[in-house]
Amino acid sequence: MHNNVLILDFGSQYTQLIARRVRELNIYSEIKPYNKLPEDLSKYGAVILSGSPFSVRGEDAPCPDLSKIKGKKALLAICYGAQYLAHANGGNVAPSATREYGRANLSYIKADEHFLNGIRKGSQVWMSHSDTIKDLPEKAVRLASTHDVENAAFKIGGENTYGIQFHPEVYHTKDGTQLLKNFLVNIAGLEQDWTPDAFVDTTVEELKQKIGDDKVILGLSGGVDSSVAAMLLHKAIGKHLYCIFVNNGLLRKNEFEDVLHQYKDMGLNVKGVDASARFLDALEGESDPEKKRKIIGRVFIEVFDDEAHQIENVKWLAQGTIYPDRIESLSASGGPSAVIKSHHNVGGLPDYMNLKIVEPLHLLFKDEVRRVGKSIGMEDFILGRHPFPGPGLGIRILGDITKEKVSILQEVDAIFIEGLKKWNLYDKVWQAGAMLLPVNSVGVMGDERTYEKCVALRAVESTDGMTADWVNLPYEFLQKTSNDIINKVKGVNRVVYDISSKPPATIEWE
Numbered sequence: 001m002h003n004n005v006l007i008l009d010f011g012s013q014y015t016q017l018i019a020r021r022v023r024e025l026n027i028y029s030e031i032k033p034y035n036k037l038p039e040d041l042s043k044y045g046a047v048i049l050s051g052s053p054f055s056v057r058g059e060d061a062p063c064p065d066l067s068k069i070k071g072k073k074a075l076l077a078i079c080y081g082a083q084y085l086a087h088a089n090g091g092n093v094a095p096s097a098t099r100e101y102g103r104a105n106l107s108y109i110k111a112d113e114h115f116l117n118g119i120r121k122g123s124q125v126w127m128s129h130s131d132t133i134k135d136l137p138e139k140a141v142r143l144a145s146t147h148d149v150e151n152a153a154f155k156i157g158g159e160n161t162y163g164i165q166f167h168p169e170v171y172h173t174k175d176g177t178q179l180l181k182n183f184l185v186n187i188a189g190l191e192q193d194w195t196p197d198a199f200v201d202t203t204v205e206e207l208k209q210k211i212g213d214d215k216v217i218l219g220l221s222g223g224v225d226s227s228v229a230a231m232l233l234h235k236a237i238g239k240h241l242y243c244i245f246v247n248n249g250l251l252r253k254n255e256f257e258d259v260l261h262q263y264k265d266m267g268l269n270v271k272g273v274d275a276s277a278r279f280l281d282a283l284e285g286e287s288d289p290e291k292k293r294k295i296i297g298r299v300f301i302e303v304f305d306d307e308a309h310q311i312e313n314v315k316w317l318a319q320g321t322i323y324p325d326r327i328e329s330l331s332a333s334g335g336p337s338a339v340i341k342s343h344h345n346v347g348g349l350p351d352y353m354n355l356k357i358v359e360p361l362h363l364l365f366k367d368e369v370r371r372v373g374k375s376i377g378m379e380d381f382i383l384g385r386h387p388f389p390g391p392g393l394g395i396r397i398l399g400d401i402t403k404e405k406v407s408i409l410q411e412v413d414a415i416f417i418e419g420l421k422k423w424n425l426y427d428k429v430w431q432a433g434a435m436l437l438p439v440n441s442v443g444v445m446g447d448e449r450t451y452e453k454c455v456a457l458r459a460v461e462s463t464d465g466m467t468a469d470w471v472n473l474p475y476e477f478l479q480k481t482s483n484d485i486i487n488k489v490k491g492v493n494r495v496v497y498d499i500s501s502k503p504p505a506t507i508e509w510e
Contacts, residue, residue: 003190005029006044008037010052010062010080013503014128016323016466017169018048018078020365025181026192030363034064046074046188049081051167055131056080056087057095063088074160074188076180079129082154082163085137089156092135096148101128103172106152108145115155115162116143117182119175125152125166126173133165160187196368196375200232203360207236214315216358217308219300220245220270222259223388225361226320228373230268232360233318235376242314243268244307248296249276249403250392252417253410262382275303283394283401287438289510292401296391308355317355321362322369323464365464386417386431387465395510399438404491409436411489412455419481420459429471432459435498435509443493452493455485460507468502 005022009015009031022029032038034049047069054061063084069075070085077085087093106123109116125146133151136142143162144153153164162183168176184190216233220226220243233241245263247256256272263270282299286292308314361369366387373383389395393413397405412434420426435456443450457478462468482495498505 003028003193004044005184005190006038006041006047007031008034008047008049008064008081010034010050010084011054012051012080014167014169015050016365016464018050019323020464020466021169021177021180022048022184023194023365023368024177025184026194027184027190028194034062037064037068041068041073044073045190046076046184049075049077049084051079051081051128054080056083056093057131070156070161071159074183075162076183077161077163078169079165079167082165083129083131083133085156085161085163086133086135086140086151086154089137089140091133091137091140093131094134096130096132102126104146104148104152104166106144107147110141110143113143113155114186115182116153116179117186118178119182124172124174125168125176126170127166129165133163162187196371199364199368199372200235200375203232204236207233207358207360211237211240211316211358213240215240215242215311215313216316216318217242217244217304217311217314217355218318219243219304219320220259220263220268221320221388221390222251222255222385223320224366224373224383224385225322225369225387227263227266227382228369228376228378229318229320229360230263231266231373231376231378233358234268239269241269241318242311243270244304245270245272246300246303247272247274247276248279248300248392248394249406250279250296250394250401252388252393253414266378271307273303273307275299278303279394280401280403280406285400287400289395292394292510293391296394300390315356316358318358318360321359323363323365365466367463384427386426386429386433388433389508395508396433397436398509405436408453408489408491409434409455412436412485412492415484415488416457416481419477419484423474423477425473425477429459430462430468431465431507432457432471433508434458441494445493450493452491454494454496455492456496456498456509457481458498458507458509460502462502462507465507468507470499470501473497 005027007018007029019029019031083093104125104127106121109121132149136151136154139157140154141157142151142154146152149165155162167173168179218230230243245260260272279299282295370383393406393409394401397409416434420432437454437456439454440451441454459471459473460468461471478497485492485495
């Protein structure tokens with residue numbers, strides 16, 4: 001009851017990384033908007049305040065009431081959180097002479113301090129702020145400094161209340177995990193007992209109690225998320241789970257038949273529904289990315305409504321929604337973070353569907369989903385499968401969607417993915433795919449001039465999809481893949497490789 005961490009979100013794009021770093025310590029964390037503080041705080045043993053794009057000096061600055069937290073629970077304030085803590089308690093926060101962004105090193109660390117135990121002088125940290133704490137509150141003690149930031153870390157005297165100007169959650173802060181462990185384990189006294197096995201046990205029991213003997217219909221996509229969600233539900237309710245695998249006409253080449261067979265081998269009660277014509281008809285002539293997503297989502301729900309009516313007394317629709325889906329669609333649990341894109345399986349069901357929604361994985365990041373799948377004995381060929389967007393090739397075909405374009409992209413994608421596997425590169429890549437661009441380019445094949453499509457290949461490294469970097473694939477592989485695509489796929493005469501990282505680019509092009 002007292003072993004959870006509450007993270008209050010002030011709108012930082014790093015907030016989700018805080019949650020992930022905490023969970024890597026096998027401690028459960030959950031995010032709430034700063035302006036929606038839970039009434040019951042008894043289950044939280046520690047609280048973390050996130051960063052923010054706002055300034056504490058601004059009229060629109062988030063100003064939560066921390067009277068139920070500060071001095072009563074272990075509290076760690078990061079970046080904006082630290083500035084707010086200082087500002088609200090009599091300190092002075094002022095604009096920095098220059099924007100403090102990027103790598104810095106701790107030039108001073110207070111000796112014999114549990115909070116900084118194991119963190120060395122000179123340790124690299126990551127700064128990202130335009131304000132700085134000039135003067136600490138009266139009872140505060142400085143714990144660390146960098147060359148440019150005098151009050152890089154501080155503690156409020158007589159309390160387990162700490163503030164830091166840098167970001168321990170990002171990779172560039174080398175001892176960030178150690179600092180979080182010091183705070184959560186050594187100071188807050190939390191136990192590191194939130195493991196994949198514990199998640200499975202807890203989730204299965206919660207699903208049993210929540211669903212009872214009701215029937216559940218689940219949409220399988222062929223991906224890791226829906227597959228793990230299906231197996232968790234299968235463990236919880238067995239024969240009461242009815243799985244539907246929909247061919248939306250936007251899947252990879254031969255995926256519908258291959259994956260359907262795999263699911264049946266897993267012992268799942270699964271039905272294949274070929275609704276490709278229905279999706280493609282609904283998408284005809286539509287080029288806007290968001291509208292395409294909405295159409296795919298709408299038809300997806302309509303298909304499920306049709307299938308649900310064929311099963312008597314279905315009460316629930318299950319989805320494989322994971323945390324990043326909700327983050328990028330719902331603006332950080334209702335906080336002020338920017339919405340990036342909508343997801344077709346987020347946001348509830350229309351009123352006409354008489355189904356409740358259940359999302360067994362909605363608090364997990366992708367790497368956590370894989371660990372949970374491993375814990376329940378799922379095969380590596382399923383857990384190692386690259387992420388594939390719910391709208392499928394619909395958001396990898398830029399512009400309007402036609403059956404011909406889908407066929408072209410399926411062939412291109414198959415050559416790329418199979419090539420990665422043959423060259424032993426597939427498992428070194430987090431996600432890969434091809435994009436069909438809405439441009440034609442001039443080419444020459446034999447003695448003939450061509451004017452055909454251009455495709456872009458994309459392969460990224462990541463752990464949870466929140467950030468990603470492009471993979472430096474061997475030139476020989478790219479050369480072979482490009483030649484194979486142009487020679488074997490009619491309608492394509494140019495191949496390019498995407499070398500953009502996330503941020504600023506997203507993994508998908510739409």
